[in-house]
Amino acid sequence: MCKIGIPRGMLFYDYYPLWAEFFEELGAKVVVSPKSNKEILNSGVLSCVDECCLPVKVFHGHVDYLKDKVDYIFIPKIISIRKMEYCCPKILGLPDMVKFSIEDLPPIIDTNINLRKNSYTSSKYKKAVYEAGKCVIKNSSKIRNAYKKAEESYQRYLYLLSKGVIPIEAIKMYNKTFVDLNYNSKKHDMSIMVVGHPYNIYDEYLNMNIISKLINKGIKVMTPEMVNKDEIIYYSAQLPKRMFWTYGRRIVGSAFSLIERDEVDGIIYLSSFGCGIDSILIDLIERKAKNKGIPFTLLTLDEQTGEAGIDTRVEAFIDMMKWRDKDDFNISTLR
């Protein structure tokens, strides 16, 4: 049986159910690299160019871990997933970067997915799906059926996200039946939006478990993936210029929508050092939050980040917000 490796990094948190179900349906065995840990980070830092951002380095580590254990590694080249929009340039070049940075790799399935001018129903996309599946089985009708089934479980996953389940949890349980969906939002006195790219906010090693730390403090955590798609589109259209990054649109749109609708008490932006897209988004969101008087803090992650420092900053941020609620009556001082 053919073994396909999926590295746990970059777009994993968006598409894992789709990819895994697809390959399993075709009869392949899917091997996922373990959660990021020190060894993976170190091997990634060693093999990747220095200037890269942390998630890309960690991704290299995951590929390095998988390379001797599988027959193929699946790193699709996702250029565009929405009309007239792009992904980050590093995602565009990800398979090429990996190919030339790590030696002795098994064949990489680097299907081009470019929907800049096409839609999901176009023949170009169907061809891309076939491309991805043909390494396992060369039967187009089987591939089509497998994709259909994968799509269904992907929809279940999306449904869970829309109900406020954090993707880390949703990945574990999208296939089970369960009762209590809103366990995250029960009894809380404060809600904080943790905003950033999915590979930063859902990789528990990189961000030192920030989401579970917040939940343990009795805080409701919101992430961009939980905001309704239509709202994201509506609020991101407020920008003076069309946002041409799909992930940038999701981040800005979701943050704007929660700020405007007054659903969050504070925003924590998790960014990785050297992220080009974030350098723009942070400025846009911070400006908006400032206008509306919502506390905003920025945590920058890199391979040198210490857990204690992050904890202190998060605690200080929460304390400030609590004091603000208790002592400040939101009456402006007379001048």
Add this chain to the structure above:
Amino acid sequence: MILTFPHLGNVYIAGKAFLEELGQEVVPPPRCSSRTLEIGTKYSPENICLPFKVNIGNYIESIEKGADTILITGSCGPCRFGYYSVLEQNILWDLGYEVDMIVFDPISEGLDQLKEGLSKALNINSYKDVIKAGKLGWKLIQKADYLTQLSNEKRAYAIDSYEVDAIMEEYYKNIENTFGAEKMLKLMDEVEYSLKNIPIDKSKNPIRIGIVGEIYTIIEPFVNLEVEKKLGHMGVYVEKSLTPTKWVKHHVTSFPFGSKEENMKYQLAKPYLSTLVGGHGRETVGSAVYYAKQGFDGVIQLLPLNCMPEIVAKSILPQVQKDCNIPIMTLVLDEMTGEAGYLTRLEAFVDLLMRRREERKVGELLFGC
């Protein structure tokens, strides 16, 4: 309405003359200096790339000289340059500068918008005038690039390379007091004449280095710490993979097919990078292969810190280096770059290339291979 625009190497010469031909008042920003960068760094977001910071410095220095409308080109991804205009506008407004910003986005974003911007900026009476001025501007861009390239070449061959610097310095000073395209062209002819008359040593066989990388850092001499000049004085012949002429050829005069040269570079890059990565990432890889094929001795890649497309290119270049057997050095630039360290690295690189050439020659003598 007093127009200004950010600096991009010698483009301001053509830009200024083009707008003046159309009867607009123009204040080109003062040449980039450490003050420009200081202002820019102070007001820009911390993580943004270097060109943005220099742009902000340019604007503020021009506004101080009286400009009230800024012209820039736009783009729509995937490089972050496309969002410059929004951030820059916000920053300038926050600082209390009441300036207009006219952005020329690509045609795919809507022709009307582009037309509106153009008529607002250029004060168009008849399209005939614009085409006439545009032709003159195009001529000036080509000529200015030609002069820069000529000076680079002369520096490598000249007996006293500092003579070239003296002529070029004089030329840049005179530009500021020259108005209109005709006079500008005349000035350029004079400079060309005196450059050609510099005594040269034809027996020299200089080391040849190709410069690849991000367009802004290649073209703007302040940002790349005058890499051409520095290499020129070491007796190196320098060629740049991107110039304003090449950009205009690719994006304007041969729209929508793209210029021959760039398409050839895409082909060369194909085995390494088959799709776009934004910015000039693909061109960087293609140009490195191109220079290797042209028999250059080495390649230098320039990139501003955390430039996304160039990082992708950088991780691919080691493979090009191996396959094409050409040394490639990457220089990362930001506001903290120290000149001495930079110079040392350039010197070491040139030494290495000279040594390599010698070894090859000696190898031929000894082993006949």
